[in-house]
Amino acid sequence: MAEPLVELAGVEHRYRARKADVPALGPLDLRVGAGEFLVVVGPSGSGKSTLLRLVSGFERPTTGVVRVLGDAPVPGRDVGAVFQQPRLFPWQAVAGNIGTALRWAGVPRRDRPERIAALLDQVGLAALGKRRTWEISGGQQQRVAIARALAARPRLLLMDEPFAALDALTRERLQEDVRSLTGEERGVVFVTHSVDEAVFLATRVVVLSDRPGRVALDLPIPLPRSGVPADELRGSADFAALRGEVAAALRAVAA
Ligand SMILES: Nc1ncnc2c1ncn2[C@@H]1O[C@H](COP(=O)(O)OP(=O)(O)OP(=O)(O)O)[C@@H](O)[C@H]1O
Numbered sequence: 001m002a003e004p005l006v007e008l009a010g011v012e013h014r015y016r017a018r019k020a021d022v023p024a025l026g027p028l029d030l031r032v033g034a035g036e037f038l039v040v041v042g043p044s045g046s047g048k049s050t051l052l053r054l055v056s057g058f059e060r061p062t063t064g065v066v067r068v069l070g071d072a073p074v075p076g077r078d079v080g081a082v083f084q085q086p087r088l089f090p091w092q093a094v095a096g097n098i099g100t101a102l103r104w105a106g107v108p109r110r111d112r113p114e115r116i117a118a119l120l121d122q123v124g125l126a127a128l129g130k131r132r133t134w135e136i137s138g139g140q141q142q143r144v145a146i147a148r149a150l151a152a153r154p155r156l157l158l159m160d161e162p163f164a165a166l167d168a169l170t171r172e173r174l175q176e177d178v179r180s181l182t183g184e185e186r187g188v189v190f191v192t193h194s195v196d197e198a199v200f201l202a203t204r205v206v207v208l209s210d211r212p213g214r215v216a217l218d219l220p221i222p223l224p225r226s227g228v229p230a231d232e233l234r235g236s237a238d239f240a241a242l243r244g245e246v247a248a249a250l251r252a253v254a255a
């Protein structure tokens with residue numbers, strides 16, 4: 001691997017609680033490179049969200065080092081993030097939400113309309129820029145959140161159960177779109193509880209153990225990234241075998 005996008009070395013994280021510290025994560029060593037779509041699964045409370053908070057720089061590890069592009073991560077500078085709830089600004093239209101992200105990213109005002117249009121197009125919302133955020137569906141709101149996360153052209157995209165609140169069909173459609181968000185330059189770290197979603201999206205799946213989360217399985221997913229229709233891929237024997245392997249590891253850590 002060339003310079004990794006993300007590097008965790010000897011990372012442990014404990015939260016301070018009233019009586020005793022709560023060990024949430026680690027010890028953990030993990031590297032994520034450009035072009036990788038890493039999906040993290042694990043039992044509830046195994047530290048998945050903690051891992052994303054450490055990588056985004058919102059939280060510092062109790063022990064060990066977290067590096068993004070070789071440096072300590074600075075919140076909002078290095079990574080784009082999407083959460084379970086879209087957290088849009090209700091006082092702004094769809095386009096305005098993306099425009100604000102572009103402003104934060106330092107994009108000059110005159111360049112913003114074109115970038116807003118391109119981002120809306122990328123997430124399939126070209127016609128909805130003028131809508132209010134409460135006038136669009138949950139799936140569309142999550143698309144706006146994705147466009148907003150992409151506004152600063154981050155090398156790294158973090159997603160924490162972004163589709164958990166969506167209906168099954170919308171969820172599958174968004175999975176198909178999000179699958180192509182990696183590229184030569186970009187990497188994605190994605191958290192989910194769905195084994196199907198993990199195997200479909202990932203180039204690599206990490207299963208965390210029960211709290212404090214450690215790597216119980218680190219599995220490459222060598223499924224084709226283009227050329228095969230999504231339905232065919234989901235129905236393939238290779239897909240089923242990988243899903244079985246991830247599910248077995250999850251059962252083992254939950255036992
Ligand atoms: N701010 C906090 N203060 C104290 N303990 C916390 C805090 N945030 C998380 N924890 C604890 O740390 C552990 C890991 O939490 P985390 O949210 O990372 O888990 P998770 O894997 O994302 O769980 P879920 O699948 O339910 O989202 C849990 O036991 C949780 O109770």
Ligand SMILES: [Mg+2]
Pocket residue numbers: 048049050160
């Ligand atoms: Mg979580």
